[in-house]
Amino acid sequence: MTIATTPPAGSHTRASVICMGPYTVSTDPSLYLTAVDASDIPEMVRALNLSQHVYNGSAFFQYPYLESHAQEQIQKANDAIAATGINTHWAMRTTPQGPLIGWAHLHFDHYDEKHPQPVHPVTGVPLAIGDIGYWLSSEYTGQGHAARMGRFLVEEIALKDMGCDIVRAVAYVENRASRQVAERAGMELEFASRPIWIPKLGRLKDVCTYAVHKDPVTKSIVKREADYDYSL
DSSP: OOOOSOOOSOOOOGGGOBSOOOEEEEETTEEEEEEOOGGGHHHHHHHTTSOSHHHHHOSSOOSSOOHHHHHHHHHHHHHHHHHHSBOOEEEEESSTTSOOOEEEEEEEOOOOSSSOOOBOTTTOOBOOEEEEEEEEOTTSTTSSHHHHHHHHIIIIIIIIISOOSEEEEEEETTOHHHHHHHHHTTOEEEEEEEEEEETTTTEEEEEEEEEEESSGGGGGOOOOGGGOOOOO
């Protein structure tokens, strides 16, 4: 299955949506990716309040993490499903129906007249570009789960199932754990440091960008400053 472009907006039901999972990431140790849903909200709230490590390492997540925050995230996932027919938000689980132990998502870059969609330097074909993000409960860090998930998300879902031409990940420069996930997923450093405005902090913070390209020719296409939008 390959998704070359995002389908037109519509009203899709979860029964007809693709990329829902369960995906078997690893059998030893067991790790699966399945679509998030409202039943994950209590565990999201519990896990994200165990410590501030996800808050400190991300541009979006708050601390304390409230039920309303989780509801908003699940609603965004459901809205994406309804609009495109493609699931782009997954829970990491140790069994296919088990509780959430972490989160992974893939967002497609959006374009307009001021920010046109990049095209292949040789063929001129519009490029499908996705950005991945992830977090893992502090109870499960240090076991290699995030690294396994990252490689699977890039290789099997983003590049293969969704047909992305370029997949990127952005991390705070000092967030070594997140950067290692990107590196172990086969990504290369695209920008070593760039100051970006982080609304929840009310200040600039240095981020780095990693990328993997299906075709090496597209390495000349780098993430523009306008593509870093953490206002939502």
